[in-house]
Amino acid sequence: MEKLKIRANGALNGEIIISGAKNAALPLLCASLLTRDTLHLTNVPMLRDVKTTQKLLQGMGARVLTDNVHEFEINCSGINNTCAPYDLVKTMRASILVLGPTLTHFGEAQVSLPGGCAIGSRPVDQHLKGLEAMGAEISIEHGYVKARAQRLQGAHIVMDMVTVTGTENLLMAATLAEGTTILENAAMEPEVTDLADCLVKMGANIQGIGTPTLTITGVEKLHGCTHRVVPDRIEAGTFLCAVAMTGGKVVLKHTAPKTMLAILEKLSEAGAIIEAGDDWISIDMQQRPKAVDIRTLPYPAFPTDMQAQFMVMNTIANGNSKVVETIFENRFMHIPELNRMGARISAEGNTAIIEGVEQLSGTTVMATDLRASASLVLAGLVASGETTVERIYHLDRGYENIEQKLSGVGAIIERVSN
Numbered sequence: 001m002e003k004l005k006i007r008a009n010g011a012l013n014g015e016i017i018i019s020g021a022k023n024a025a026l027p028l029l030c031a032s033l034l035t036r037d038t039l040h041l042t043n044v045p046m047l048r049d050v051k052t053t054q055k056l057l058q059g060m061g062a063r064v065l066t067d068n069v070h071e072f073e074i075n076c077s078g079i080n081n082t083c084a085p086y087d088l089v090k091t092m093r094a095s096i097l098v099l100g101p102t103l104t105h106f107g108e109a110q111v112s113l114p115g116g117c118a119i120g121s122r123p124v125d126q127h128l129k130g131l132e133a134m135g136a137e138i139s140i141e142h143g144y145v146k147a148r149a150q151r152l153q154g155a156h157i158v159m160d161m162v163t164v165t166g167t168e169n170l171l172m173a174a175t176l177a178e179g180t181t182i183l184e185n186a187a188m189e190p191e192v193t194d195l196a197d198c199l200v201k202m203g204a205n206i207q208g209i210g211t212p213t214l215t216i217t218g219v220e221k222l223h224g225c226t227h228r229v230v231p232d233r234i235e236a237g238t239f240l241c242a243v244a245m246t247g248g249k250v251v252l253k254h255t256a257p258k259t260m261l262a263i264l265e266k267l268s269e270a271g272a273i274i275e276a277g278d279d280w281i282s283i284d285m286q287q288r289p290k291a292v293d294i295r296t297l298p299y300p301a302f303p304t305d306m307q308a309q310f311m312v313m314n315t316i317a318n319g320n321s322k323v324v325e326t327i328f329e330n331r332f333m334h335i336p337e338l339n340r341m342g343a344r345i346s347a348e349g350n351t352a353i354i355e356g357v358e359q360l361s362g363t364t365v366m367a368t369d370l371r372a373s374a375s376l377v378l379a380g381l382v383a384s385g386e387t388t389v390e391r392i393y394h395l396d397r398g399y400e401n402i403e404q405k406l407s408g409v410g411a412i413i414e415r416v417s418n
């Protein structure tokens with residue numbers, strides 16, 4: 001099993017290139033199921049979840065024509081199997097994203113139910129309710145969602161809560177449906193917008209992109225296109241938190257600052273000097289961070305995927321803070337591990353209270369989800385002694401070359417296997 005070993009090495013300085021967003025790349029890859037033509041994606045992050053999606057699509061009959069670093073050409077004209085099996089779905093919940101495009105293009109789909117995971121129960125009822133409203137016949141058999149439809153019909157769907165992959169699934173399904181679909185209370189996350197922009201390039205008719213109401217008029221068929229995956233705002237935010245903790249001056253390149261306003265505002269509140277252009281962000285941190293209160297909410301508010309990283313920053317900040325997690329019911333798995341490193345965090349329900357301490361101390365830690373693992377890496381960058389982060393396969397789902405990127409700006413971090 002691979003681990004990361006980390007030692008504090010003072011301030012971080014230099015440049016980091018940000019990768020394409022995991023949460024955009026996964027639905028974009030699944031959008032290839034909507035056309036017989038080739039979809040050409042660039043700026044695709046080299047992540048475990050991307051490999052899993054590739055395997056999933058190949059298992060259905062997709063051909064990957066180019067699989068260069070950061071570039072995919074994928075063709076789904078030979079799909080001969082409409083099933084997403086449990087073995088792959090259990091390793092990546094985003095596999096549910098094949099449901100909408102497969103059903104609308106091929107008239108049927110079977111996708112293993114993803115089940116709960118470390119951060120919460122994460123049901124997919126809104127995905128299913130929306131597809132049923134569009135005329136799909138859906139049953140749950142032997143742990144699989146089985147869906148059928150001659151051709152989906154446009155419908156007016158009001159989602160009960162803001163769901164990112166739910167919006168993406170219904171959006172993709174509606175592009176080939178007969179008539180007009182209105183999706184209300186749609187997610188406005190930049191990754192949803194990126195998917196919608198790509199679908200429009202493929203010939204889809206979508207109005208209201210970037211708003212909570214998406215109006216999609218179905219077309220007979222979609223075609224191929226070339227699309228660049230939007231930068232990963234969560235990867236960028238994670239590195240900004242690292243610098244806010246260690247101090248120093250780092251420039252992030254290939255970013256999309258406009259998609260990160262809530263994150264950048266909180267970092268400024270913590271005392272960081274932030275500057276940004278169209279595709280770069282610089283952070284200059286010359287003081288101990290000030291504690292900041294956080295409440296996670298759907299975009300454009302503060303993202304749940306940055307909660308653990310801000311919490312770890314707060315552990316060494318000046319002052320006390322409150323972090324409220326409103327999206328997932330069990331997303332505090334990092335707290336016991338951070339407390340083992342000397343943090344003072346108490347949690348009740350969805351609220352954590354953090355008392356800032358001067359110093360954390362290194363030890364062996366592990367986490368059961370992606371961003372919790374990231375928070376432990378950040379803790380290791382400032383803790384005394386050595387920190388060993390175990391089970392880093394969680395990190396590899398969402399961070400491309402994290403140890404190279406951090407060591408490039410002066411961190412002491414290495415991957416070891418035993």
Ligand SMILES: CC(=O)N[C@H]1[C@@H](OP(=O)(O)OP(=O)(O)OC[C@H]2O[C@@H](n3ccc(=O)[nH]c3=O)[C@H](O)[C@@H]2O)O[C@H](CO)[C@@H](O)[C@@H]1O
Nearest residue numbers: 023094122123124125126127162163164165166305327328
């Ligand atoms: C691959 C991907 O893009 N993952 C992101 C996506 O996950 P994902 O799309 O799975 O998360 P959702 O936006 O769907 O979940 C939001 C909330 O809605 C609930 N819910 C969702 C759907 C449903 O049918 N029923 C239901 O009750 C969930 O349990 C959760 O409490 O958005 C999350 C929230 O920004 C992020 O943390 C994940 O990184």
Ligand SMILES: C=C(OP(=O)(O)O)C(=O)O
Nearest residue numbers: 023093094305370371398
């Ligand atoms: C929760 C996350 O991802 P996923 O939805 O893929 O589990 C995440 O990226 O933090």
